[in-house]
Amino acid sequence: MEVTLLGTGGPEGLPRPGCPCAACAMARGEDARAATSVLVDGTLLLDLTPGLALTAARAGHSLGGVRQVLLSHPHDGPQVETPAGLPEPGRVPDGRELALLTGHRVRAVALDAPGTGYEVLGRDGARLLYLPPGGAPARLAGRQTPYDVVLADVLGRPDAVARLRAAGAVGPATDVLAAHVDHSVPPGAELRRRLAAAGARTVPDGTRVTAGSYRMGNGGTGQGTPNVPGVAAVPDVPDLPTVPRRTLVLGGARSGKSAEAERRLETFPDVLYVATGGTRAGDAEWAARVRAHRERRPATWDTVESCDLVPLLAGDGPVLLVDCLSLWLTSVMDEVGAWDDDEWAGGGERELRRRVAELTAAVRRSPRTLVAVSNEVGSGIVPATASGRRYRDELGRLNAAFAAECEQVLLVVAGQGLVLRG
Numbered sequence: 001m002e003v004t005l006l007g008t009g010g011p012e013g014l015p016r017p018g019c020p021c022a023a024c025a026m027a028r029g030e031d032a033r034a035a036t037s038v039l040v041d042g043t044l045l046l047d048l049t050p051g052l053a054l055t056a057a058r059a060g061h062s063l064g065g066v067r068q069v070l071l072s073h074p075h076d077g078p079q080v081e082t083p084a085g086l087p088e089p090g091r092v093p094d095g096r097e098l099a100l101l102t103g104h105r106v107r108a109v110a111l112d113a114p115g116t117g118y119e120v121l122g123r124d125g126a127r128l129l130y131l132p133p134g135g136a137p138a139r140l141a142g143r144q145t146p147y148d149v150v151l152a153d154v155l156g157r158p159d160a161v162a163r164l165r166a167a168g169a170v171g172p173a174t175d176v177l178a179a180h181v182d183h184s185v186p187p188g189a190e191l192r193r194r195l196a197a198a199g200a201r202t203v204p205d206g207t208r209v210t211a212g213s214y215r216m217g218n219g220g221t222g223q224g225t226p227n228v229p230g231v232a233a234v235p236d237v238p239d240l241p242t243v244p245r246r247t248l249v250l251g252g253a254r255s256g257k258s259a260e261a262e263r264r265l266e267t268f269p270d271v272l273y274v275a276t277g278g279t280r281a282g283d284a285e286w287a288a289r290v291r292a293h294r295e296r297r298p299a300t301w302d303t304v305e306s307c308d309l310v311p312l313l314a315g316d317g318p319v320l321l322v323d324c325l326s327l328w329l330t331s332v333m334d335e336v337g338a339w340d341d342d343e344w345a346g347g348g349e350r351e352l353r354r355r356v357a358e359l360t361a362a363v364r365r366s367p368r369t370l371v372a373v374s375n376e377v378g379s380g381i382v383p384a385t386a387s388g389r390r391y392r393d394e395l396g397r398l399n400a401a402f403a404a405e406c407e408q409v410l411l412v413v414a415g416q417g418l419v420l421r422g
Helices: 022-026 052-058 158-167 189-197 257-264 284-296 309-314 325-336 341-365 386-403
Strands: 002-007 037-040 044-046 068-070 097-099 105-109 117-121 127-130 149-152 175-178 207-210 246-251 271-275 302-305 319-323 370-375 408-413 416-421
Touching: 002 052, 002 149, 037 052, 044 117, 149 158, 189 257, 189 416, 246 257, 246 386, 257 319, 257 370, 257 408, 271 309, 309 319, 309 341, 325 341, 325 370, 325 386, 341 386, 370 386
Parallel strands: 044 068, 127 149, 149 175, 246 370, 246 408, 271 302, 271 319, 319 370
Antiparallel strands: 002 037, 002 207, 037 044, 097 105, 105 117, 117 127, 408 416
């Protein structure tokens, strides 16, 4: 099955007409996108968009072979004209199947938002799922067979990919392509970075994708497995994105580091959020912070409040999100008496080193996918007290030791994620 992405942008395209935002200003060249429209094997067109014939011609594609046009979502604004020679567009009722003369079969997938998703079975047996902007499957009964290609609003509805993963419809070899890309995320490297963290990717308008032709990437868990030893790499065939198994997200106060860590896992159905800060009864400001974090997290995630990280890392289970190592260190320093100079010199320092080594060894051995958050405090004002300087120094040592065990390390500054490793 050959899938041609005539457009990959949101319904208004990218940049949006007349929009003064920075993301739209940066959307030039390959980062400029027409509204999403997909051509399957040159005969089936999914979504009719303004100026489609010109968009296709500019990309070197012909619409002359199109025999069926299906719409996936309501179109705001003036009615889109059907280019000359194309059949009138239609929509398949939810749950119904359509057999095309071209040999394709199309099944309409019910959504939780206005619109229709389409499952396309190709003549070669390849399977594609196309979801409209803002749409996610309403229900997925039983265990699903993985699709070869999924086109979805990954950035606008990350939970759609999470639902598909939970049902098995997105597997290690599924090529998840971002469609309906809007200006909510700056284009270029930042867009690619965020999608890669979700096991997805983006391609320029006009790209042809052959379902099932992409290799699974090296490393990671859940989104890729190593290539088969002894099999020659296929030239010009990119790896599917792989999600790093261990990630450390660093940042200063209110830098956006927790939001960055949570965003990386929005497309995963099962996440265990490990809160190391406790409840701090009577602290209204802390309670407000905890409440904000909880409201931001998907409802499907579970939460445990604990600083006992080693047993959690040792067992199998869902993805772990640890927020944060800074508070874990505070707890351990309390336990070993690190704030008292005599206790520190009398064995507290040695015990802290042992506990940090135990934690990093557990990270190295852990079979689980892990995202951890920690504060970066070494670039600020020098603490006025000896205990404050001790905490700063020990946190710097902990961050360095933990980072050494991670495939990816990010530093978040002013809400922008800078990749330090991976």
